[in-house]
Amino acid sequence: MHFTFTMCRSSREQPACDGGDKNTDVEQKCMCVIETRTARTSELEAVVKMQEEYNKYNLAPRDRRKHGFLSLVTDFEKLKVLNDDLGVMVALCDDRIVGYEIPVGLHHCDDIPLFIPMREQILKLSIEGTPLTAENTIISGQICVDKSYRSRTVGEALHFGLLERLRDNYEFTVVEIDELNTRSMHFSQEKLGLQKISVYEAFEADWHILGQRISDACLAGIGVLSEDIVFSDSHSVL
Numbered sequence: 081m082h083f084t085f086t087m088c089r090s091s092r093e094q095p096a097c098d099g100g101d102k103n104t105d106v107e108q109k110c111m112c113v114i115e116t117r118t119a120r121t122s123e124l125e126a127v128v129k130m131q132e133e134y135n136k137y138n139l140a141p142r143d144r145r146k147h148g149f150l151s152l153v154t155d156f157e158k159l160k161v162l163n164d165d166l167g168v169m170v171a172l173c174d175d176r177i178v179g180y181e182i183p184v185g186l187h188h189c190d191d192i193p194l195f196i197p198m199r200e201q202i203l204k205l206s207i208e209g210t211p212l213t214a215e216n217t218i219i220s221g222q223i224c225v226d227k228s229y230r231s232r233t234v235g236e237a238l239h240f241g242l243l244e245r246l247r248d249n250y251e252f253t254v255v256e257i258d259e260l261n262t263r264s265m266h267f268s269q270e271k272l273g274l275q276k277i278s279v280y281e282a283f284e285a286d287w288h289i290l291g292q293r294i295s296d297a298c299l300a301g302i303g304v305l306s307e308d309i310v311f312s313d314s315h316s317v318l
């Protein structure tokens with residue numbers, strides 16, 4: 081699935097699309113054409129760089145609380161395996177990666193220590209009476225949007241675009257969120273429509289597992305993208 085849309089200039093004019101100043105509290109906006117699609121191998125280093133930049137260990141405690149944070153950095157080789165399997169979803173502005181979401185099949189969890197206890201939990205859960213299995217469930221995974229592109233539905237474009245692509249092969253999707261990441265929790269529930277189904281403790285944190293039926297999410301995703309973003313009417317399957 082391949083979407084292109086234009087992010088319009090905000091009232092606070094900010095034409096440069098270099099990601100802005102990460103140290104300011106103002107979420108600056110810039111104008112460019114945003115494209116969402118699966119990543120090319122050559123783009124994965126940029127994803128790893130974002131994983132490092134927004135990792136909790138590289139953010140001040142105040143920034144973590146206010147803007148959210150990541151707990152996992154996937155090295156290039158692992159990311160390539162995941163990309164070759166299900167396709168990492170990326171958002172680009174003038175060819176620069178400004179957001180991504182990484183789908184992970186349950187069979188990959190053994191290679192990602194943070195996900196091992198999550199998989200154990202997932203396999204004990206059900207959604208609407210249907211037990212979650214490695215065959216029917218996909219971890220829609222880590223999502224991140226560059227600070228200068230937040231609050232303008234880039235996250236929604238990534239998530240609903242990803243689910244649209246995976247809907248024929250999976251029935252459910254789940255994510256896990258550190259309880260301290262209140263921004264992600266709010267975003268995932270209010271904007272993506274995920275619902276809390278479980279909470280467990282691992283690695284000295286409380287993790288909430290949220291889930292949704294993919295077909296319902298795809299329906300809910302219609303029409304939620306920002307009015308400031310103009311979609312081109314050419315949607316093509318890669």
Ligand SMILES: CC(C)(COP(=O)(O)OP(=O)(O)OC[C@H]1O[C@@H](n2cnc3c(N)ncnc32)[C@H](O)[C@@H]1OP(=O)(O)O)[C@@H](O)C(=O)NCCC(=O)NCCS
Pocket residue numbers: 134145146147148149150222223224225226229230231232233234235256257258261262263264266267270271
């Ligand atoms: C999580 C993320 C993808 C969400 O994308 P986004 O563009 O920032 O999302 P939005 O701004 O549209 O939505 C965030 C919502 O949370 C609210 N919010 C902002 N800061 C918050 C906070 N500290 N606590 C709780 N809610 C908060 C916002 O008000 C907004 O809700 P509203 O529109 O109803 O007012 C993005 O913030 C991000 O990449 N964060 C860093 C990495 C991360 O945390 N990833 C998730 C890992 S599980």
